[in-house]
Amino acid sequence: MQNALLLTELHALRDQVTGVMESAVATVDGLLVAADTDGVQPEVVSALAAATLGLGKRTGHEVGMGELREVVIRCRGGYVVVYAVGQIALLAVLADEGLDVSRLHIESRPAVERLNTLLTQAQSRN
Amino acid sequence: MNGHPSLGLSTPSTAALDDPGPVGAMLLEHGQAGLSGVLRVAGTPGGTVFLRDGLVVAASTPASPGPESLLLRSGRVTEEAWNLAFTAGAPSGHLAGELVERGAIGTAGLEVVCLSAIFDAVFAMQLFGVEGAEPENTGPHALLPPLPVLPGVPVPRLVRDLTRRMAMTAGWRDLGVTAHCRPFAVRPPTGAALPAERVRHEVLGKSNGRRTPRDIAFALGQGLYVVMREIASLADEGLVETGPPPAHRDAADTTTPSETPPGPAGLPQRRRGTSKVNQVLPPTTRPLLGPRVPLSPDLILREEHTPGTDSSDAG
Known part of the structure; x- marks a missing residue:
């Protein structure tokens, strides 16, 4: 099942990167696809992450800094990081303030790639 | 020994x-x-x-x-x-x-x-x-x-x-308490903690099968060693278990939008009215296609002072 595979990816990300607490995959327009969450409401995170990603892309484009890598929000209690997954989806990662940021950026690239493959497979199969 | x-x-x-x-x-x-x-x-x-x-x-x-x-x-x-x-x-x-x-x-x-x-x-x-x-x-x-x-x-x-x-x-x-274990409370913490047992109580409260000792330490603002010691003590008393948690037990894991339309794509799609946003927003008396400008007393006064013009042409 595709959703189980997506969840496996999210669990693996939490296992591999110190500090990652929760994560969710959503469509670019903010609808939840799969979530490995604990305290937060995944639907809310999905919708806000979609807005965040759009704003990040637009801002980067306006100031001429090229393609968006990811949006990083740093708060007192941790980080919210949003990655684009291809053209159709996004990955939102919630982490505490001890997050190993460099490790996340290394591990998330292949994870985003795999998520993209899973999602496009699912789309083409239907 | x-x-x-x-x-x-x-x-x-x-x-x-x-x-x-x-x-x-x-x-x-x-x-x-x-x-x-x-x-x-x-x-x-x-x-x-x-x-x-x-x-x-x-x-x-x-x-x-x-x-x-x-x-x-x-x-x-x-x-x-x-x-x-x-x-x-x-x-x-x-x-x-x-x-x-x-x-x-x-x-x-x-x-x-x-x-x-x-x-x-x-x-x-x-x-x-x-x-x-x-x-x-x-x-x-x-x-x-x-x-x-x-x-x-x-x-x-x-x-x-x-x-x-x-x-x-x-x-x-030997108790299963390692850096990578994910302890979960056998039963939720009950009652108010004594001041001396505050950390222990809080550790128990954060042990949900998802967090490692390190995650609990960050969540509470306590040292890793202190948290691990509490977990070991709790595990020794049988209050937490550190074995493989019952297959990612959190309910959120199974999250798929319940109202996923049986559409052609594998991804969820928007449907009119499913967000229920209208139930959250205050009801509006303004007709949907009516003027957006509120008719405040100021505007009405100004209109009265505009001689010879039809109010719809004002401005």
Whole structure:
């Protein structure tokens, strides 16, 4: 099942990167696809992450800094990081303030790639 | 042998105390050499140790909470006091002085927190495993993290405590308490905790089968070692289990939008009215296609003072 595979990816990300607490995959327009969450409401995170990603892309484009890598929000209690997954989806990662940021950026690239493959497979199969 | 090695209440065997371990060995080497600089420890996740003249002044790692987390998350220092002190003191390296001057925390209390953060960070690096270290000589005037301990901790003292903690941790392995375990409370914590048992109570409350000891330490603003000791004690009493949790037991894992339309695509799609946003927003009396400008008394007055024009043409 595709959703189980997506969840496996999210669990693996939490296992591999110190500090990652929760994560969710959503469509670019903010609808939840799969979530490995604990305290937060995944639907809310999905919708806000979609807005965040759009704003990040637009801002980067306006100031001429090229393609968006990811949006990083740093708060007192941790980080919210949003990655684009291809053209159709996004990955939102919630982490505490001890997050190993460099490790996340290394591990998330292949994870985003795999998520993209899973999602496009699912789309083409239907 | 020890009576209750699992509880960490007794002295571990001396054989374990003689081995400083990889982090201990690195620290001893560079401490003896009188390094003034940064020791970048590679590992999963590794970390950074700051030394001055061979004394350890700070250590940070993603595996254990630093002074800021310990002070803020635990509520020892308020958010507001921290922000004010940080703005005033951090650029000139006087954050500690500002915190004390503003009465946010006492000198001794602050030093205890900063010291324990160093001991805990070194312990966490060793516990999670390291692959090597890269010393970088930055000289005695290099930039330090916000809350250093000056003049610094002698490496032998740090290593003595490190080996003691490692030996204790080794005893907890039999209970299933490791750096990577994800304990879950057998039953939720009940009743109010006694002040003396506050940390224990909080650890129990955070043990939900998702969090590792390190995650709980960050969530509570307590040291990794302290949290692991509590988990070991709770596990010993059968209040938490550390075995493989019942297949990612949290309900959110199964989340798929319940109203996923049976559409052609594998991804969820929007449907009109499913967001229920209209139930949240206050009801509006404005007709959907009516004028957006509210008819405030000001506007009506102005319209009255516009002679000879039809109100719809005004402006």
